Amino acid sequence: MNIGIIGTGRMGAAIGQRLLDCGHTLTVWNRTLEKTAALQERGARAVASPAEVVKHSDVIISILTDASAIENTYGDVDVFPGAPLHGKLFIEMSTVRPETQIALGAKIAARGGAIIDCPVGGSVGPARDGKLFGLVGGADADVARARPLLEQMCRRVEHVGPSGAGASLKLAINLPLLVFYQSFGEALSLASSLNIDPARLLDIFSDTSGAPAMLKLRAATIASALAGNKLGSATFNVDSIRKDMRTMQEEARALGWELPVTSAALKSFDEASQNGLGDADGTQLPVWWLNQARGTGG
Numbered sequence: 001m002n003i004g005i006i007g008t009g010r011m012g013a014a015i016g017q018r019l020l021d022c023g024h025t026l027t028v029w030n031r032t033l034e035k036t037a038a039l040q041e042r043g044a045r046a047v048a049s050p051a052e053v054v055k056h057s058d059v060i061i062s063i064l065t066d067a068s069a070i071e072n073t074y075g076d077v078d079v080f081p082g083a084p085l086h087g088k089l090f091i092e093m094s095t096v097r098p099e100t101q102i103a104l105g106a107k108i109a110a111r112g113g114a115i116i117d118c119p120v121g122g123s124v125g126p127a128r129d130g131k132l133f134g135l136v137g138g139a140d141a142d143v144a145r146a147r148p149l150l151e152q153m154c155r156r157v158e159h160v161g162p163s164g165a166g167a168s169l170k171l172a173i174n175l176p177l178l179v180f181y182q183s184f185g186e187a188l189s190l191a192s193s194l195n196i197d198p199a200r201l202l203d204i205f206s207d208t209s210g211a212p213a214m215l216k217l218r219a220a221t222i223a224s225a226l227a228g229n230k231l232g233s234a235t236f237n238v239d240s241i242r243k244d245m246r247t248m249q250e251e252a253r254a255l256g257w258e259l260p261v262t263s264a265a266l267k268s269f270d271e272a273s274q275n276g277l278g279d280a281d282g283t284q285l286p287v288w289w290l291n292q293a294r295g296t297g298g
Contacts, residue, residue: 001149004028004057006050006073007064008035010235011093011120014127015061015153016044022130022152027056031073050074051083059149063093066243067100074104085113091146092117095174095244097251098164101137105163114142117163118150119170123235131155135173137165171248175262178241178282180212182265185286188226189293198226218283225287234281241282242269 001024005016008030016039020026026044028036029052036046047053050073054060064070070092075081090108092101092115101117108115116138126132134154136143143159150157160169184205191201202219205211215222225231245266252259272278272288280288 001025002027002056002058003149004053004060005039006030006053006060006062007069007094008039009063009065010124011127012061012063013038014124015063015093015132017042017128018130018153020044027053029053051080054080054083054085054088057088059089059091059146061091061093065240066094066247067096070094070096070100070104074107079104079107079111079113085111088113089142089145090115091150093119095119095170095247096167097171097247097254098137098167099254101167102164105138114139114145115163116142116146117166118146119166120154121170121173125235126155127153134158135160135166135169137161137163137167139163168251171244171251174244175248175259177212177214178245179261179265180214181241181282181285182268182289184215185289185293188286188290192290192294198223201226221281221283222287225284226290231281231284234279236282237279238269238273238282238285239278241285242266242273245269 003019003024004027005012006029008016008028013035016026016028020039020042026039028039028044028046029050030036033046036044040046045056047056062073064073079085085108090113092104105115116136118134118136121133121135122131130153132154134150134157136150136157136159139162147157160166199220202223206216206219221231245262248262249259268289269285272285277284277288
């Protein structure tokens with residue numbers, strides 16, 4: 001199948017690798033051309049504009065930073081001027097508010113294209129392995145058309161409602177995971193006087209009912225940070241976490257809710273970013289907070 005990817009950051013590049021492994025032909029675009037290099041080395045074709053991705057692709061996946069990036073990429077008046085959209089299927093995977101997905105869907109439908117929103121749970125590793133969790137919003141026929149491809153990218157695909165529904169559920173699902181980083185830092189403070197080896201401490205925490213699945217997967221990384229080691233490149237960095245949490249706040253207020261725990265955690269994460277942790281992996285947040293609270297910094 002001829003597939004296009006608009007946005008080849010960490011997740012877009014990992015999804016692209018998976019699709020190439022599955023035998024698809026890939027056309028890619030990214031605002032920063034260098035971020036397409038790894039996929040080009042694997043045989044993908046890099047093009048100069050999103051419209052060219054559409055031209056060469058039957059299915060177009062986009063995974064972009066935020067609502068502003070979607071607007072700038074797709075155009076605030078028309079969608080890819082001059083590019084025929086009839087018969088094209090778009091799979092929009094960015095983590096944004098549902099209203100963004102609904103507005104984009106209306107523009108694409110007006111041009112004769114079809115679109116579903118499918119933000120995913122999981123990071124770079126699961127993306128490369130085809131083990132993401134797809135949360136899908138869209139019309140039944142469009143979702144059915146996309147499902148065979150989604151099942152190559154995802155270990156589980158859940159169609160949860162009409163356009164925008166996937167975006168809504170993604171924000172809800174991400175919330176407890178992200179605030180966990182703050183609560184876990186506070187939990188570590190209660191165990192700080194015990195002088196337990198970090199690897200053993202994380203193993204104990206990971207085997208309890210309070211541990212999310214993420215902790216079981218990332219325990220070794222957090223233990224290494226607790227031991228004072230430098231970590232490698234981020235899979236989901238602090239500034240991306242902060243962006244998602246601000247999006248959650250905006251959506252909650254639009255629905256008439258407040259998110260006091262999210263707001264408190266975000267305040268701490270803002271401080272971490274201001275102190276140079278913006279591009280660090282989110283698993284460093286509890287360690288950073290613990291060090292700040294004890295006055296050691298770092």
